[in-house]
Amino acid sequence: MKNYKVATLTIAGSDCSGGAGIQADLKTFSAIGTYGMSVITAITAQNTQGVFEVEELSKNIIKKQIEVVFDDIEPSAVKIGMVSSPEIILEIANTLKKYDPKNLVVDPVMMSKSGYSLLRPEAKENMIKYLIPMAYIVTPNVPEAQEITGMKIETLEDMKIAGQKILEMGPKHVLMKGGHLKGDAIDVLIGKDIFEVYESKRLDRKNTHGTGCTISSSIASHLALGYGIKESVALSKIYITEAIKNSFDIGHGVGPVHHFYKFDKLK
Ligand SMILES: Nc1ncnc2c1ncn2[C@@H]1O[C@H](COP(=O)(O)OP(=O)(O)OP(=O)(O)O)[C@@H](O)[C@H]1O
Numbered sequence: 001m002k003n004y005k006v007a008t009l010t011i012a013g014s015d016c017s018g019g020a021g022i023q024a025d026l027k028t029f030s031a032i033g034t035y036g037m038s039v040i041t042a043i044t045a046q047n048t049q050g051v052f053e054v055e056e057l058s059k060n061i062i063k064k065q066i067e068v069v070f071d072d073i074e075p076s077a078v079k080i081g082m083v084s085s086p087e088i089i090l091e092i093a094n095t096l097k098k099y100d101p102k103n104l105v106v107d108p109v110m111m112s113k114s115g116y117s118l119l120r121p122e123a124k125e126n127m128i129k130y131l132i133p134m135a136y137i138v139t140p141n142v143p144e145a146q147e148i149t150g151m152k153i154e155t156l157e158d159m160k161i162a163g164q165k166i167l168e169m170g171p172k173h174v175l176m177k178g179g180h181l182k183g184d185a186i187d188v189l190i191g192k193d194i195f196e197v198y199e200s201k202r203l204d205r206k207n208t209h210g211t212g213c214t215i216s217s218s219i220a221s222h223l224a225l226g227y228g229i230k231e232s233v234a235l236s237k238i239y240i241t242e243a244i245k246n247s248f249d250i251g252h253g254v255g256p257v258h259h260f261y262k263f264d265k266l267k
């Protein structure tokens, strides 16, 4: 039996419609059984049909939120999601460095499913320079990995090569998510002496809003609970597949995944 008395922290943007960002992360933490905390980096006005407005929070309040959390409660894992500006990225990296966070999961969020840019173009460089190298695991989807490496990714072999390139930027592991490719949903984990493929049938569901946020928070939760990296990814692949299966048509666009979960499957 795992010790569930562990805290997990998400540093990300808010999605008022509850499908992605902070809201997806906290739902995932709770469903898996860790104690969730949040540092909000930006408020988005979005729903299942799109992102309509974004307001970044100031560097100061983002830094302060991180400090007061860490000064009081040490998270057993930290997940970073939407961080839109170069200044905010640098502030987060510098603040986190003081605390040497355990199990840092970096989801290099760039674009919403609806096509809205959540990372300013000029912020990409700082993400590569400061955040990616700090990560215990970085979880790009295929378009993000293409942006980070500059290479086209179409096949499993391409995923492996691009993953290796990202690994050379400094993180301990890379999970390349294949949700955007055709065919089955294949994700690849790359690390030193690690090359694991996680495969599931592609579910013919339109409600996949929040899949990326959910799998990265699930990995953070499992790492916090003490699972190893391969097992954390394997259990998270099961979690996201179930969350997609449990989704239902809420709203008028691309609906969110749903975190109703039969908990005993994770044990
Ligand atoms: N239709 C699907 N059926 C099964 N699994 C899927 C499907 N779409 C995505 N996945 C899985 O969901 C996870 C997230 O993958 P994806 O590549 O969509 O990430 P993402 O683009 O970062 O997500 P998001 O668009 O929410 O930011 C991966 O494990 C992927 O394999």
Ligand SMILES: Cc1ncc(COP(=O)(O)O)c(N)n1
Pocket (backbone or CB within 6 Å): 012, 013, 014, 015, 020, 021, 022, 044, 046, 081, 082, 109, 111, 112, 113, 114, 118, 208, 209, 210, 211, 212, 213
């Ligand atoms: C605050 C926030 N963070 C991340 C995403 C990406 O999720 P998706 O690609 O499913 O729209 C999002 N839409 N909003």
